[in-house]
Amino acid sequence: MKLNGAQILINSLKSEGVKYIFGYPGGAVLHIYDALNACNEIEHILVRHEQGATHAADGYARVSGKCGVTLVTSGPGITNAVTGIATAYMDSIPMVIISGQVPSALIGNDAFQEVDAVGITRSCVKHNFLIKDINQITNTIKKAFHIATTGRPGPVLIDIPKDITIATIESKPYPNSVKMRSYQIPSRADSAQINTAVDLIASAKRPIIYSGGGCIIGNADFELRAFTRQLGFPITQTLMGLGAYPATDKQSLGMLGMHGTYEANMAMHGADCVIALGVRFDDRVTANVDKFCPDAKIIHIDIDPSSIAKNVSVDIAIVGDVKSVLNDLIIKMKTKSIQDISFWWSQIDQWRSIDSLAYQNKSGVIKPQTVIETLYEVTKGNAIVASDVGQHQMWAAQYYQFDQPRRWISSGGLGTMGFGLPAAMGAKLAKPELDVACITSEGSIQMMTQELSTMLQYATPVKIVNLNNGYLGMVRQWQEFFYDKRYSMSYMDALPDFVKLSESYGHIGIKVEKELDLKPALIEAFKQKDRTVFLDILTDPTENVFPMIPSGAGHHEMLLTGRDEMTSTNDEGLNLV
Amino acid sequence: MRHIISVLLENEAGALSRVAGLFSARGFNIESLTVAATNDSTLSRMTIVSIGDDGIIEQIVKQLNKLIDVVKVTDLTATEHIERELLLVKVNVNQQTQADIDKQIDVFSCKIVDVSEDTYTIEMAGKSQKISDFLESLGASKILEVSRTGVTGVCMKREN
Ligand SMILES: Cc1ncc(C[n+]2csc(CCOP(=O)(O)OP(=O)(O)O)c2C)c(N)n1
Ligand SMILES: [Mg+2]
Numbered sequence: 001m002k003l004n005g006a007q008i009l010i011n012s013l014k015s016e017g018v019k020y021i022f023g024y025p026g027g028a029v030l031h032i033y034d035a036l037n038a039c040n041e042i043e044h045i046l047v048r049h050e051q052g053a054t055h056a057a058d059g060y061a062r063v064s065g066k067c068g069v070t071l072v073t074s075g076p077g078i079t080n081a082v083t084g085i086a087t088a089y090m091d092s093i094p095m096v097i098i099s100g101q102v103p104s105a106l107i108g109n110d111a112f113q114e115v116d117a118v119g120i121t122r123s124c125v126k127h128n129f130l131i132k133d134i135n136q137i138t139n140t141i142k143k144a145f146h147i148a149t150t151g152r153p154g155p156v157l158i159d160i161p162k163d164i165t166i167a168t169i170e171s172k173p174y175p176n177s178v179k180m181r182s183y184q185i186p187s188r189a190d191s192a193q194i195n196t197a198v199d200l201i202a203s204a205k206r207p208i209i210y211s212g213g214g215c216i217i218g219n220a221d222f223e224l225r226a227f228t229r230q231l232g233f234p235i236t237q238t239l240m241g242l243g244a245y246p247a248t249d250k251q252s253l254g255m256l257g258m259h260g261t262y263e264a265n266m267a268m269h270g271a272d273c274v275i276a277l278g279v280r281f282d283d284r285v286t287a288n289v290d291k292f293c294p295d296a297k298i299i300h301i302d303i304d305p306s307s308i309a310k311n312v313s314v315d316i317a318i319v320g321d322v323k324s325v326l327n328d329l330i331i332k333m334k335t336k337s338i339q340d341i342s343f344w345w346s347q348i349d350q351w352r353s354i355d356s357l358a359y360q361n362k363s364g365v366i367k368p369q370t371v372i373e374t375l376y377e378v379t380k381g382n383a384i385v386a387s388d389v390g391q392h393q394m395w396a397a398q399y400y401q402f403d404q405p406r407r408w409i410s411s412g413g414l415g416t417m418g419f420g421l422p423a424a425m426g427a428k429l430a431k432p433e434l435d436v437a438c439i440t441s442e443g444s445i446q447m448m449t450q451e452l453s454t455m456l457q458y459a460t461p462v463k464i465v466n467l468n469n470g471y472l473g474m475v476r477q478w479q480e481f482f483y484d485k486r487y488s489m490s491y492m493d494a495l496p497d498f499v500k501l502s503e504s505y506g507h508i509g510i511k512v513e514k515e516l517d518l519k520p521a522l523i524e525a526f527k528q529k530d531r532t533v534f535l536d537i538l539t540d541p542t543e544n545v546f547p548m549i550p551s552g553a554g555h556h557e558m559l560l561t562g563r564d565e566m567t568s569t570n571d572e573g574l575n576l577v
Numbered sequence: 578m579r580h581i582i583s584v585l586l587e588n589e590a591g592a593l594s595r596v597a598g599l600f601s602a603r604g605f606n607i608e609s610l611t612v613a614a615t616n617d618s619t620l621s622r623m624t625i626v627s628i629g630d631d632g633i634i635e636q637i638v639k640q641l642n643k644l645i646d647v648v649k650v651t652d653l654t655a656t657e658h659i660e661r662e663l664l665l666v667k668v669n670v671n672q673q674t675q676a677d678i679d680k681q682i683d684v685f686s687c688k689i690v691d692v693s694e695d696t697y698t699i700e701m702a703g704k705s706q707k708i709s710d711f712l713e714s715l716g717a718s719k720i721l722e723v724s725r726t727g728v729t730g731v732c733m734k735r736e737n
Contacts, residue, residue, distance in 0.1 A: 313632075
């Protein structure tokens with residue numbers, strides 16, 4: 001049977017088991033949309049902005065563990081999508097983006113809605129393709145999914161000129177597998193390296209496990225728990241890793257890094273052995289690298305060789321899939337005896353007793369921390385929480401205790417405001433049976449409010465928890481500390497009435513101004529199983545995120561709440577921001 | 578330190594810009610870059626000369642390996658290898674300069690590939706350093722135009 005390129009493309013996506021496409025039509029993809037119209041197996045979610053499509057596909061991928069799929073038109077369609085592609089790239093999220101392109105004969109002519117999609121996205125994709133021949137469609141799609149989902153995952157873009165979607169060929173079966181001589185996924189990790197690691201672990205007196213997003217992406221939460229419990233070591237997790245190990249477990253020290261807990265950062269600083277699992281030593285985590293883990297031997301396990309020794313030099317590097325390496329370590333550690341670390345634990349407990357996440361309640365205002373704690377209570381810690389970017393993101397990470405992986409959905413690497421709402425929508429599609437909350441603030445939410453419309457159309461109920469502090473709070477905090485309270489452009493006047501806004505989109509809006517009303521409002525919102533509810537919660541506009549490592553400082557130089565000391569950050573520190 | 582990195586990659590459109598883009602995006606420097614197809618027309622060989630400390634060179638090699646189109650990366654500097662560069666230089670020849678130019682050509686065993694009324698075009702292949710030495714010995718005042726290919730190289734052992 002003869003099929004056109006668009007039909008072959010859609011059939012290929014079907015063969016890949018794609019359930020949802022997040023997209024937006026336009027001239028260059030009209031044939032693809034026509035083929036999609038005839039396809040019952042794939043549901044297309046018509047977003048309101050292409051950035052929303054990429055974030056929704058991203059949220060879907062983070063929760064489901066499957067590859068997110070986005071379809072956009074040429075020119076402005078693909079440029080709008082770039083922020084979402086870069087967001088997925090920074091957090092190693094599997095995604096395939098299909099972008100229409102002007103007809104082959106017009107490429108390079110500055111044709112209507114032509115941009116060099118492959119060129120524009122090159123630095124924020126794992127790989128990209130321009131299809132030049134209709135016979136390449138199936139193979140290219142097979143390769144794209146293979147590359148996006150294996151090794152260290154990431155977004156892959158396929159740019160397809162319109163004429164190729166129109167041309168026809170005799171249909172061929174979709175390939176079962178793909179061979180690429182230039183792309184190999186790391187095979188089993190080097191066992192000699194694993195043995196050296198085992199010896200080091202066995203001799204550690206002040207060990208700490210530092211785990212990250214790789215343990216979630218690599219589905220290694222089960223192994224991480226087994227390994228950590230087997231050894232009885234303390235564990236700290238990065239923003240991207242939250243949930244892989246249960247936050248409520250006694251071995252968990254919480255998050256580390258700039259706004260991590262005191263005990264996590266102090267333990268990193270004092271450790272003699274750091275076991276780094278699926279992490280990349282991001283600057284938000286290490287703080288000043290010159291002061292990073294001064295006494296520790298570092299074991300780094302990661303699937304991406306280029307992550308190793310990029311920011312921090314390590315003593316034992318193990319390149320491999322973190323799940324399989326952990327399995328090896330679990331077996332080998334069984335026959336090893338380890339050191340008594342009770343002294344280390346008593347030191348850690350002392351740091352813990354400082355209770356670095358304690359905050360002062362003030363009468364008459366709602367504290368943002370209280371909102372997150374109440375949300376945790378009302379959802380019994382079982383919700384999927386998508387966040388935007390800013391102070392609210394940090395409070396969500398600090399006060400919502402994630403006990404399971406793929407429940408915390410946040411833009412860590414790129415820090416993209418606007419991510420939360422569309423990501424929450426994608427998350428809901430991935431796990432309709434779970435409650436989904438979007439923790440946001442008035443700045444971030446306004447970057448993607450239009451997706452409220454999509455959420456009504458596709459019935460993806462999300463509870464939006466808007467920590468409305470009236471400020472670009474994270475910016476305001478830095479200006480308070482480091483710019484002598486010169487609040488340049490961090491106050492946003494003329495905010496919309498969010499209740500009316502959400503009502504006009506067909507959702508429920510609730511305004512919360514008093515702490516007394518907070519819990520009832522949250523309970524009411526989560527009772528509305530099938531509705532999106534926008535909780536506009538007026539929170540303390542002056543609250544800051546603590547504890548904090550000021551830029552340029554080390555893990556041991558955390559500030560708890562002493563705001564005066566903040567001015568001590570010097571210019572060199574500010575440079576490191 | 579100066580390193581010569583040899584990259585075997587798919588002969589695909591855009592492969593060169595992926596490599597060039599990688600170097601500029603990550604702030605790695607490129608002293609020279611040469612590329613051409615190999616005897617297998619589906620593969621290209623790229624030779625890059627870069628300067629950096631061990632950590633940077635390690636990252637360059639890893640990041641190159643991470644590119645999907647790259648099949649193999651070898652730091653030639655780490656093994657026994659041969660490096661060559663081709664020079665074409667046009668010089669101003671007159672009665673005063675001719676004897677000296679002829680002498681330098683002889684000393685450096687180069688070849689005159691074209692002669693005009695008042696110019697020579699000289700060809701020389703050799704290590705980059707030697708080419709630089711030759712140009713220096715000619716003296717800037719005689720040189721009209723220089724075109725160097727950048728370094729290419731191979732590893733001397735069989736397996737590479
Ligand atoms: C797209 C984008 N633009 C700018 C920034 C820089 N930025 C980081 S946090 C922040 C403030 C966020 O304000 P809001 O959403 O109100 O959150 P809050 O800090 O008040 O909780 C800004 C502007 C960003 N992260 N993303
Ligand atoms: Mg705000």
